Amino acid sequence: MTNSERHGRGAVPRWFVVMVTAMLMLIAILLVVLVTRPGAPAAKGPVAPPSASDPSDYFGNGTAQTVTVIVTPGMTGYDIGRALQSAGVVKSAKAYDDAANRDQRSVGIRAGSYILHAHMSAAAALSAIVAQTPAPAP
Secondary structure (H helix, E strand, O other), X not given: OOHHHHHOOOOOXXXXXXXXXXXXXXXXXXXXXXXXXXXXXXXXXXXXXXHHHOOOOOOOOOOOOEEEEEEOOOOOHHHHHHHHHHOOOXXXXXXXXXXXXXXXXXXXXXXXXXXXXXXXXXXXXXXXXXXXXOEOOO
């Protein structure tokens, strides 16, 4: 008796059913792991921009108060962040350094004097700096 006679005409071989079942189980397990792993966006809800969700950073474009910050030759992103933090522009030097590391425009920052707003997010401060042509430092 042949396989098709035993199982009826057009029957699916058992090995195929086992393989399909195993693949479906593997896909289900992977989905569960991806959705429930710590730090998964689905577990956190909507993903906010870093400056909106980071308690070490302000949110937005700052206050009406303006501040002058001087960037000297050779300053690193973290050095600029410390100057911004000291002037009250950003909440932390690390937040600015992180924003600068994520944004390629930061490599074009030149030495000079920049006018910024107090309490800006690090990303907003970086955008304001790269948008300006710096005045010569006093």
